[in-house]
Amino acid sequence: MSIVVSSARTGCSASPQARKEGTGDAHPVPLLCLFAGAVLWLFVALTLGLIDSLKFHNPEFLAGEPYLSYGRVHAAQNTALLYGFGVPVALGLGLWLLCRLGRAALAAPWVVLLGALFWNFALAAGVAAVLCGGRSGYEGFEFPAWCAPLLFVAYILIGVCAFVTFDRRREEKLYPSQWFVIGALFWFPWIFSTAGLLLLAAPARGVLQALIACWCAHNLSGVFLGFAGLASSFYFIPKILGRPLHSHYLAALAFWTIALFGSCGGVPNGAPVPAWIVSLSVVGTGLTIVPLLAVATNFYLTVRRDLEVLDADPTLRFTYVGLMFWLIAGAQQIAGALPGVSAITDFTWFGAARSGLFHNGFFGLTVFGALYYILPRLLGLGPAAWRPGLLKAHFFLAFLGVLITYVSLVSAGVGQGILLSDARNSFADVMRRTMLPLRVSTLGELMILVGTVLFLLNFARILILACRRCRAEAKERA
Amino acid sequence: MNRGPLLFLGLFATMACSWLGFVLGPQLQLGGLTQTNTVVLGDALSQSYPVPEPGDARQGAEVYRANGCAFCHTEMVRPRSLGSDIVQSWGARRSLAEDYLFDQPVMLGSQRIGPDLANVGLRSDTNGILLRLYDPRRIIRGSLMPSYRFLFETRKIGFFPSPDALVLPPPDRPPPGCEVVPRPAARALAAYLMSLRQNGYLFEAPPPGQKTNAVPAVKTAAAK
Numbered sequence: 001m002s003i004v005v006s007s008a009r010t011g012c013s014a015s016p017q018a019r020k021e022g023t024g025d026a027h028p029v030p031l032l033c034l035f036a037g038a039v040l041w042l043f044v045a046l047t048l049g050l051i052d053s054l055k056f057h058n059p060e061f062l063a064g065e066p067y068l069s070y071g072r073v074h075a076a077q078n079t080a081l082l083y084g085f086g087v088p089v090a091l092g093l094g095l096w097l098l099c100r101l102g103r104a105a106l107a108a109p110w111v112v113l114l115g116a117l118f119w120n121f122a123l124a125a126g127v128a129a130v131l132c133g134g135r136s137g138y139e140g141f142e143f144p145a146w147c148a149p150l151l152f153v154a155y156i157l158i159g160v161c162a163f164v165t166f167d168r169r170r171e172e173k174l175y176p177s178q179w180f181v182i183g184a185l186f187w188f189p190w191i192f193s194t195a196g197l198l199l200l201a202a203p204a205r206g207v208l209q210a211l212i213a214c215w216c217a218h219n220l221s222g223v224f225l226g227f228a229g230l231a232s233s234f235y236f237i238p239k240i241l242g243r244p245l246h247s248h249y250l251a252a253l254a255f256w257t258i259a260l261f262g263s264c265g266g267v268p269n270g271a272p273v274p275a276w277i278v279s280l281s282v283v284g285t286g287l288t289i290v291p292l293l294a295v296a297t298n299f300y301l302t303v304r305r306d307l308e309v310l311d312a313d314p315t316l317r318f319t320y321v322g323l324m325f326w327l328i329a330g331a332q333q334i335a336g337a338l339p340g341v342s343a344i345t346d347f348t349w350f351g352a353a354r355s356g357l358f359h360n361g362f363f364g365l366t367v368f369g370a371l372y373y374i375l376p377r378l379l380g381l382g383p384a385a386w387r388p389g390l391l392k393a394h395f396f397l398a399f400l401g402v403l404i405t406y407v408s409l410v411s412a413g414v415g416q417g418i419l420l421s422d423a424r425n426s427f428a429d430v431m432r433r434t435m436l437p438l439r440v441s442t443l444g445e446l447m448i449l450v451g452t453v454l455f456l457l458n459f460a461r462i463l464i465l466a467c468r469r470c471r472a473e474a475k476e477r478a
Numbered sequence: 479m480n481r482g483p484l485l486f487l488g489l490f491a492t493m494a495c496s497w498l499g500f501v502l503g504p505q506l507q508l509g510g511l512t513q514t515n516t517v518v519l520g521d522a523l524s525q526s527y528p529v530p531e532p533g534d535a536r537q538g539a540e541v542y543r544a545n546g547c548a549f550c551h552t553e554m555v556r557p558r559s560l561g562s563d564i565v566q567s568w569g570a571r572r573s574l575a576e577d578y579l580f581d582q583p584v585m586l587g588s589q590r591i592g593p594d595l596a597n598v599g600l601r602s603d604t605n606g607i608l609l610r611l612y613d614p615r616r617i618i619r620g621s622l623m624p625s626y627r628f629l630f631e632t633r634k635i636g637f638f639p640s641p642d643a644l645v646l647p648p649p650d651r652p653p654p655g656c657e658v659v660p661r662p663a664a665r666a667l668a669a670y671l672m673s674l675r676q677n678g679y680l681f682e683a684p685p686p687g688q689k690t691n692a693v694p695a696v697k698t699a700a701a702k
Contacts, residue, residue: 055624061617063624070624072547095486133544138584174480182482186489199583208508215500256517259489263496270556270563271586272573274507280499292630343561347552347590410483421562427593432620 027105028378030112034158035371039456040384041084044127046449048077053442056435067131075142076130080141081359082220083123083151087155087188088116089367090110091158091227094181095230096374098162101178102169107161115157122150138199138209140217145200152192159185176251180231183259184224191219207272210402218266221358222333226326229366230295236370238302240316241309246301254294261287265333269342285337292330299323308432309357315389318369321399325361329354332410343422349411349438353406360448361402368398368455375459390458394451401447404440410438503615506699508575509690517685519570519677524603527678531670538670541663543583543631550623552587552597553674568594569676570685577676592623599675605669608660613650632656 016171052073055061062068099106106112126143134144142152162185166178167394195216198204238245245251271278302321303310311317330355336345345351376385412434419430513526531539542548555569563569573596578584598607609616609667614631630644633653642665643657652658660668679685 056622059622064627066545066628069545069628070551071628072544074549075546135544135546136546137543137585139548139588144560148593172480172483174482178483181486183489186486187493190493190497194497198501204505205509205579207586208504208583209564209574209582210503210578210584212501215496217494256488257493259492260495260675264499268556268588270554270560270572272502272554272575274575277500277504284496286646320699327643339560343556343559346556346561347588349589352589414655423562423565427566427590428618428621433589433623 001117005449010084019320027109030106030109030116030377031092031096031374031398032115033113034088034150036097036400036459037116038085038089038092038367039452041088041120041123041457043449043452043456045077045080045085046164046445048073048080050442050445052077052450053445056438057442072131072133073082075135076127078140079123079127079130079142083143084120084127084224086154086220086225086228086359088119088361090184090225091116091155091162093228093232093367093374095158095165097161097177097181097235098165098169101171101175101235102166103171104165104168107164107168109161112158112161113186115154115161118157119151122147122154124368126151136200138195138213140211140220141195141199142335144199148196148200152189152196155189155192155394159189175235176245176248176255177231177235179233179252180234180254183255184227184231187219187227187263188225191216191224191472199321211267211271211277212274214266214268214271219263221355222265223258225363226262226415227361227424229322229363230258232366232370233299233319233326236315236319236373237299237323239308240313241303243302243306246298250294250298253296255290256422257287257291257294261285262291265337268346269337270346271338276318282339284336285335288330289334292327292334295323296327306363314395315369315373316373317395318365318377322362322364322366323356325402329358329362344412346417347417348413348420349409349434350417353409353413356409357402357406360398361406364448365402368394371455376462376471378468381462381466385462385465387458387461390454391398392453394458395453397447401444401449404447405444408437408440408444412441480490483508491543497586500695507649509577513579513587514576514678514680516678516680520677527680528577528579531673534666534669535622535673536670537662538666538673539582539585541669543585548585548587549589550587550591552590553594553596554586555596555676557592561650563594571676571679574674574680574682576678576680593619595674597674599672600616600677602671604668604672607671608644608664609646611660611664612644612646614657615649616647626664629661629667631659631661634658 013073039335051062051068052070055063055070063070066072066231095106095112098104099124123143124148129144129147130142134197135142141148162181169461195212199209199216203209236246259286265281265288266271267281267316269278269282299320309316310320332350335341336354372391373383376383379385416430416434417424417473419433420427513528515524517524518527519618522559530646534630554573555563558564564572577596578586606617610618610623611626613625614621615625633656635655635657640657642661646652646658650658
């Protein structure tokens with residue numbers, strides 16, 4: 001694969017220069033495939049989430065259909081969100097950042113495309129199997145046993161290309177975003193193969209399964225998606241403000257402490273495992289205060305002179321709001337791990353609230369911010385190609401939706417926990433009394449879904465624009 | 479941090495720490511767990527605990543898994559100091575690693591939209607469970623559980639009424655000449671739920687009122 005400087009400077013390729021110098025128009029295709037597939041999966045996940053949420057208004061809603069019963073839809077929704085949206089978009093984002101920061105062309109773009117297609121088809125089969133009752137039974141790792149190796153192969157196809165791209169970088173000095181991308185790329189195969197081998201291929205004995213599933217799910221969200229999202233924040237916030245990042249040392253501190261402490265956790269207090277495992281999990285989670293403070297300080301010192309322009313650019317706006325949500329979700333996780341608090345909040349809506357904030361708030365918003373920057377450039381259009389009204393509406397719907405869902409679920413969770421600690425309240429009574437906030441959260445989920453639909457419309461529009469331009473150029477040449 | 483190999487080495491080391499702590503370490507400690515000879519709640523004689531679930535319960539676990547019951551029901555009782563599980567009388571003692579020795583897959587669950595089921599077999603009967611699956615809100619007003627009617631079959635009564643037809647109150651009662659019968663999946667699920675009982679006393683969770691555990695004593699008695 002030839003390396004073209006001019007194409008590397010403007011993204012992976014797809015700039016007019018790249019075409020002239022003959023790297024081919026193929027380069028944006030794999031990334032577009034990853035991104036488009038991911039956003040469609042997000043749409044699927046949010047729709048399934050809405051179906052689940054409506055079941056709390058009327059438990060009989062679609063209850064007669066085994067395929068659409070609560071548990072199956074919930075499992076499919078988790079899978080679509082984590083593996084349909086999260087992993088491909090993290091990969092796409094990672095590839096783009098590696099190309100851009102390393103000033104290298106994407107290695108073997110057709111292999112990446114193959115991997116992306118393979119991933120999406122394998123996952124579609126997996127999600128269909130989950131809806132038909134083929135769930136594996138491990139939360140965060142729901143697809144059936146035959147699906148895991150397919151996904152792994154697809155990941156390896158893309159991951160190897162990413163490492164080759166990284167290796168071919170022409171910029172010796174590494175920027176923090178590259179560490180985060182490499183960290184994420186490295187983390188995924190490790191946790192995924194651990195889960196695949198010890199849960200599906202040769203299941204560990206007894207409660208170890210639950211422990212391994214907890215650990216994998218915790219790492220998949222906290223470290224893998226966390227790294228991918230932070231890579232984007234570390235790139236776009238300084239880039240768009242035109243200021244250097246305040247401190248690379250603080251970034252390194254955050255990176256290593258997330259890797260070390262953020263990867264330890266996820267085991268609930270009082271879980272039926274030896275106490276040292278739970279202690280390790282609590283201590284690890286508690287120490288994530290270090291990366292939280294490091295990231296917060298670093299970004300505050302980077303942007304403090306530009307606070308008023310943060311809302312001016314859509315990418316910047318999505319990214320910094322996403323980062324705020326990361327901080328809140330992290331702080332909540334630490335609070336929720338303390339034994340006194342967890343006695344009340346564990347197993348309530350409190351945990352679901354945090355997970356929603358992390359995935360839809362932090363990761364979702366950060367990714368959309370990045371996509372608003374990357375997609376027009378991949379298509380050879382300017383950032384003005386987006387329709388600003390749709391963009392603004394998407395931001396407000398997503399932001400308010402995440403906020404409404406979060407606040408309502410946290411209050412439902414805390415209320416539930418406090419009421420349950422009184423033996424006079426029966427469980428059924430407690431659930432009835434915390435229904436109102438739970439039902440309000442449906443509104444938030446609907447808003448996030450509508451926001452995503454607006455993004456898809458906007459995306460379709462710029463795709464059409466790019467196609468038209470291509471056709472016009474072809475005519476000119478003819 | 480400008481060197482790729484150094485970055486990889488560092489990542490490998492940090493990842494390995496976490497992996498050793500949460501995968502290998504626990505495997506070394508818990509991977510060799512075996513049945514214990516102990517006393518079981520309400521039984522004076524010592525016996526093996528836990529026992530593998532019977533075949534129909536194993537099939538029921540598959541139904542439980544396939545339908546994602548664990549998204550709303552946990553199967554673990556936390557100790558008295560960490561939550562209200564024992565206060566809510568979901569179990570007499572905390573759950574321990576030994577309790578899940580034969581579970582496949584282990585479905586601890588992570589949220590309680592419904593009550594904990596670790597000991598549901600100790601407080602229910604098969605018929606009650608089937609009725610709940612068929613129409614949860616008839617048993618508990620305002621229950622959030624969806625009805626699982628697809629696990630049941632309404633059919634014409636043959637020569638004789640089926641012995642396991644559900645006895646339903648008027649609004650749910652099938653049309654005359656018909657009966658509601660649990661499908662095999664429903665019966666298996668009920669058998670699985672009835673098999674959920676964490677009632678063996680273990681070293682970490684001695685019988686109430688006893689400071690030390692009786693288990694070692696039982697063991698020595700058996701050895702003599």
